[in-house]
Amino acid sequence: MISSIPKWVSNLFEGTLRTNAKVLETSYISSQIKKIRFQGDISKMNFQIGYANVLRVSETEYRNYTAAYHDKAKGIIDIIFHIHTNGVGSNYFDSLKAGDETYIGPSRGKKLYDPSVENQFFFGDETSLGLACSLLPLLKNNNHQFQFYFELDEENKNVPELLGLENFTVFQKNGSFRNEKWIGNLPLFKTDEWTNANFALVGNVKSVQVFRKVLKNKTQGNVYSQGYWLEGKKGL
Ligand SMILES: Cc1cc2nc3c(=O)[nH]c(=O)nc-3n(C[C@H](O)[C@H](O)[C@H](O)COP(=O)(O)OP(=O)(O)OC[C@H]3O[C@@H](n4cnc5c(N)ncnc54)[C@H](O)[C@@H]3O)c2cc1C
Incomplete structure (x- = not known):
């Protein structure tokens, strides 16, 4: 762009x-x-x-x-x-x-939401909070099972709650989402609930790429992804 x-x-x-x-x-x-x-x-x-x-x-x-x-x-x-x-x-x-x-x-x-899939999983960071807010009413009105994962700086950890988001887990932004092994141990992979989910991954390009790779190996779901920013790069 x-x-x-x-x-x-x-x-x-x-x-x-x-x-x-x-x-x-x-x-x-x-x-x-x-x-x-x-x-x-x-x-x-x-x-x-x-x-x-x-x-x-x-x-x-x-x-x-x-x-x-x-x-x-x-x-x-x-x-x-x-x-x-x-x-x-x-x-x-x-x-x-x-x-x-x-x-x-x-x-x-780029469209990131397929309403025909019951289980919806979302990953993002501070740049993705607006997208999460616009998605929440659709997830609720269309009776989806849904889960948000956010990687956030310490000072922003309460923001999802303050914005009225639901079913979210906040992770510290400390590079964990660059680690395939660590991602593979996340609770989402401990049940088969998310195997065929719709996955929307946005935010930091590197986190999105690594998470996408693990999801492709471990699930059969559709993975929609878009990097929103990259260290050292202007305006994606
Ligand atoms: C489709 C799409 C939707 C987006 N929606 C949102 C949104 O709703 N809200 C939002 O805040 N952003 C959103 N972004 C991300 C935003 O466009 C980028 O963060 C953009 O680079 C910010 O421009 P800037 O001029 O502040 O920094 P730039 O001039 O682009 O970059 C300068 C430096 O800042 C770094 N940088 C850029 N963004 C970040 C960041 N978030 N955290 C830390 N360092 C950063 C860059 O790596 C670069 O080194 C979206 C991006 C895309 C592609």
């Missing part, structure tokens, strides 16, 4: 890329997790589970973020941002406050 464009291209499209959304309110769920409610014309946007919006974070740079909640009638989108302080996007959203205007591009991407 394109994360930056030359300034002259940006100028050329200025008409279509101008601000189209307003910040209604912001709140910090932890020192690193900020929820922002935007309002704009989202009537033509398609919000599938796994889709993301491209948001403008500087004159020439764009980043992907997921709607945690949307209401087309009211033109509202909530996005949950990981304020990791390493990047232009993180710093930009840290600075946004009620009344600011910004650009939110269309929603598009």
Whole structure:
């Protein structure tokens, strides 16, 4: 996905890329997790589970973020941002406050949810909390068996509960999800409940890749995966 464009291209499209959304309110769920409610014309946007919006974070740079909640009638989108302080996007959203205007591009991407499968398993990190929030109502309304696993920094360990998520286990972000043997001993592999589940893996690219490999070896389920960020890489 394109994360930056030359300034002259940006100028050329200025008409279509101008601000189209307003910040209604912001709140910090932890020192690193900020929820922002935007309002704009989202009537033509398609919000599938796994889709993301491209948001403008500087004159020439764009980043992907997921709607945690949307209401087309009211033109509202909530996005949950990981304020990791390493990047232009993180710093930009840290600075946004009620009344600011910004650009939110269309929603598009990769579907991660198959409603026909009864058991649904989800893995992610801070960047995936919004996706988990948008998925939860579907999992409940469609009577799925479901389980969330999150790898989170210590200061964010209470965030899933504060966001109202359910059936989650929080793991410390300490590199364990880079270790195939450790992953293979997780409780999920101790029963046959998850053998044919739908697996959605998002978040850190390396964690997603290793978890995916173990799932492919140990289960028959469908594994949908998408890396959301990679150490040293700008804007996936
Ligand atoms: C489909 C999709 C949906 C996404 N949805 C969300 C979402 O809802 N909320 C959200 O917060 N993020 C989400 N992301 C991830 C987000 O787009 C990236 O984290 C992005 O790189 C942030 O841009 P930045 O300008 O802050 O950092 P960049 O300029 O892209 O990167 C600068 C440095 O920061 C590091 N970095 C980037 N992200 C992180 C991170 N999360 N933790 C630690 N270091 C990091 C990079 O490795 C790099 O070294 C999504 C990504 C994709 C592809």
